[in-house]
Amino acid sequence: MLNVIEEADKLYLSLEINKLYDLLIKHKDVMNDDIQWRLARVTHDKAKYEKDKHKRQNLMLEAFSYAEKALELNSKSAHSHRWYGALLHFTTEGIGLKHKIKTAYKVREHFDRALELDPNDYISMHSIGYWCFVFAERPWYQRKIASALFEALPEASYDEALQWLLKAEDEKKNFMCTNLLLIGKCYQHLHNKEKAVEFLHLAAEYEVKTPDDKDSKHEARELLKHMGHGHLIQH
Numbered sequence: 001m002l003n004v005i006e007e008a009d010k011l012y013l014s015l016e017i018n019k020l021y022d023l024l025i026k027h028k029d030v031m032n033d034d035i036q037w038r039l040a041r042v043t044h045d046k047a048k049y050e051k052d053k054h055k056r057q058n059l060m061l062e063a064f065s066y067a068e069k070a071l072e073l074n075s076k077s078a079h080s081h082r083w084y085g086a087l088l089h090f091t092t093e094g095i096g097l098k099h100k101i102k103t104a105y106k107v108r109e110h111f112d113r114a115l116e117l118d119p120n121d122y123i124s125m126h127s128i129g130y131w132c133f134v135f136a137e138r139p140w141y142q143r144k145i146a147s148a149l150f151e152a153l154p155e156a157s158y159d160e161a162l163q164w165l166l167k168a169e170d171e172k173k174n175f176m177c178t179n180l181l182l183i184g185k186c187y188q189h190l191h192n193k194e195k196a197v198e199f200l201h202l203a204a205e206y207e208v209k210t211p212d213d214k215d216s217k218h219e220a221r222e223l224l225k226h227m228g229h230g231h232l233i234q235h
Contacts, residue, residue, distance in 0.1 A: 001032055008038050015209060017045050028066070036070035037079040039063075040087060047090075048211045060090040078118035085110030086127060104154055107131065122171035126179050129164030132156035133182055136189070162186035177206040177216040184220065193227070200224050 004027060011020040024039045040063045047059035064087040070080040085107045092100045108131055114124040135156035165183045174180070184200035187193075203220035206213060 001027075001030065001035060005034055005038070008042075012038075012042070017042060017049065021046050031073060033070045033074035033077050033080055036066045036073060037077065037083050040067035040070060040083045044083070044087060044090070045210070060087060063087050064091050076117060078114040078121050078124070081110045081114035081117065082121065082124050082127065085114065085124075101154075104131070104135070108154065120171055122168040122175060125164050125168035125171060126176060129161050129168060129179070130182060132161035132164060133158065133186065136161055158186045158189040162190065174202070174206070177203050177208070177213040177220075180206065181216040181220050184223070188223070188227075197224065197227065197229050200227075201229070 004023065008020055008024055011023065020042045024035065024042060027035050028039060030036075043059055043063035043066060047056045047063060050056040050059055063083075067080065067083040067087045070077065071084045074080055088103055088110065089107045092103045108128070111124045111127045111131065114121055115128070118124075131154075133156075135154045136158045162183065165179055165186065168175070168179055169183065180199050180203035184196045184198075184203060187196035187199060200220045200223050203216055204224055206217050206220075208214045208217055
């Protein structure tokens with residue numbers, strides 16, 4: 001299995017998603033958490049390239065099944081917890097608010113656990129920052145519905161989101177366009193225009209490698225134009 005994992009990691013670094021999926025899917029029944037979480041990751045990445053919403057959701061559910069298996073095989077793996085948390089979030093698409101809220105608490109638990117197991121896990125730091133941002137952004141009426149239905153929505157603020165996103169950035173600079181975009185958006189919400197422009201500009205000039213990079217870069221460019229800083233963007 002060591003050879004398969006080495007080959008998989010080479011393909012992952014060179015962003016050969018389809019080749020990587022084809023390599024790992026042959027080993028989907030192997031009871032090895034290192035194979036399973038990598039399979040979860042690549043299936044998630046493959047889903048991101050899928051234009052058809054139904055097919056994309058099916059791939060996310062498939063990815064979740066591998067993450068579930070990885071966690072069952074090794075509950076002390078930061079990778080398994082991280083991917084279980086991330087994919088649990090995606091499985092709530094199109095599901096009622098009550099279930100989404102219940103799931104959100106579990107998602108956060110898995111990201112926290114991943115960080116306990118690997119304190120340098122910048123992807124989990126980013127994921128916690130993203131999680132905080134999402135709940136800071138929820139409009140008040142959703143909070144009202146949520147508390148009537150179930151229990152209070154998770155409490156989170158833009159300030160808390162920013163701390164986690166900056167922590168991830170300190171750990172690994174420019175690792176993801178979305179992280180830079182979210183830092184910019186947090187600064188915007190916290191009325192620090194100078195810092196918002198600085199990070200949105202970094203996102204707007206980011207070298208695109210993934211569909212998420214492409215979407216985040218586009219959003220950063222639109223935000224800069226809206227803020228009257230479109231002249232900063234290189235065309």
